[in-house]
Amino acid sequence: VALDPGGEVAVPNLHPRPLRHPLARGLSEMLERHFGLIIAAPALFTLAAMMVGPLGFNVLLSFYTWQLTEPTAGIRFVGLANYARALGEPAFANAVRTSLIFTAVAVSLEVLLGLTLALLANARRGVYMTALRIALLAPAMLNPAIAAIIWRWILAGDYGVLNYALRTWLGIAEPPQWLGDPGYALPSLVLVNAWITTPFVMLIVFAALQGIPEHFYEAAAIDGAGVWSRFRYITLPLLRRALVVVAVLRTIDAFRLFDLVFILTKGGPGTATETLGFYAFKVGFNYWNMGYAAALTTLMFVIVFAMSVLYVRLVRE
């Protein structure tokens, strides 16, 4: 067998026998022993260079002040000043509060709604159920930017179809300005977010439901368990893992919310829908204060990470 200069692993080694040269044999053995690391290396190197490195740079940047609108000021080290500023600033507190409220309400609503829909869709078999599941994939695959555009059109106060329906069919004379009223803007974002992601939650819970063996329910029925106790003592414990994973994934995304805010409200009215993600974007790319923006995104990552760890801890117990 001819030795491939690119490495022994590429050679079709149909009759395994020791390679002639001891050096070649040693190389071949080394390649085989570290095969996992060798083929994983390109991706890990890419991640290190393009994610871990930039992330570290971002953390470093958060200790500096760098105002792009004042090019002469340059980049100055300020220690923890950016973090001190964040902790003392009402705008930051407002952004964190808005993000937390949005995340808590949106994730609970989506998980509850997705669970309910999955349970209903799992109750019967048939063409209707299959069609429904396929149809519900559409919002799950939709571009969030397009979803936001559709809903901006539907929720528009004066010409929106929702307010038309409320006025004509429900007789509400002055329906709310959904996106223009500080009291309704955040709930509207929750609604739109639920529209986008509930189908995703439903699909996952549905798959988990399909995995529960039928005879569990038969046994429970023989024991005379009612609907509620079957749900409480069979379905829920067996869904727990899927529900937690979905909740973690949804929390990570909800806390980073940006697209919807950007297209639907731009953080307004006032700062009613200014999430942490949008606030960081505004500081960085409207006020061009790069150092402070870096501190904000670093804090955001820390909060998301802490929440995920908390969830995982909760599941373990």
Add this chain to the structure above:
Amino acid sequence: MSGFISPRLLSLPFRPQLARCFEAAVLYGSLTISAVFFLFPLYWLVLSSFKPVVEMFRVPPTWWPQAGTVLNYGDAFVAREFYWYMANSAVVATLSTTISTILGVTAAYGIAKHPFAASRTVLLGVLTLRMVPGLALIVPIFLIAARLGVVDTVVGLSLAYVPFQLPLVIWLMHSFFLDVPTELEDAARIDGCSLLQVFLRIALPMSAPGLLATALLVFVSAWNEFPLALILTTESAKTMPVALAGLVAGWEVVWGALFAGSVVYMLPLVASSIFLQRHIARGFLGGALKE
């Protein structure tokens, strides 16, 4: 399998037959209401895209276009040349998906089947990287792109997507590769296959459905990505979502072109979701249920 609700949804004090009818009415009724809630906005988008501007704002609204027109499509794709942004989106999504799938699949196989000293830590680290907010990387990535001279190029944007897609690919494919029976790989080894051949000829074909699901999911995420594209492109590499959002950003929203562009942009994904729904669902589920 009939799930937890059957044989009876609610323990109603009716006669069984009546209870069954009531149960079916509640079940199908609530599912139909949900379907309307989830599908009406899509219908409304497609419908509005075929209305002339005057009709869009008419009160009461028309539920079917009275004077159907394709002028909005003309405005978006002829006057505003949106096909250019469509092409950018397609190139960026394809290129970034190809790169991250090749890199990620290889790495996932290495971690799953030939674990090395730190592979457990690497896997957890990869999971942690999924939580990194895109905004935290935008400034460094922008600086790197500027240094390399690839700001506002499709290649630059595709490369910027790769680190965000890699954790997803590695995580998904890791679980799919774990499902490949090791006995089969050992048998191929005994028959004289090298490790690379085992990977390419045994493990990869056996995980083809998972691979397809992963690639689709990554493609969808790239097709739908917004914040990075917003900041890393200005004109020549602008993707469709950014172009569409640009129609909202000014004082006046250009609804007609916006709707027409949105319909054309979502069409490939929605159409393929009907044919590929099994695979797409598998991708979603793999990401969530397998670990």
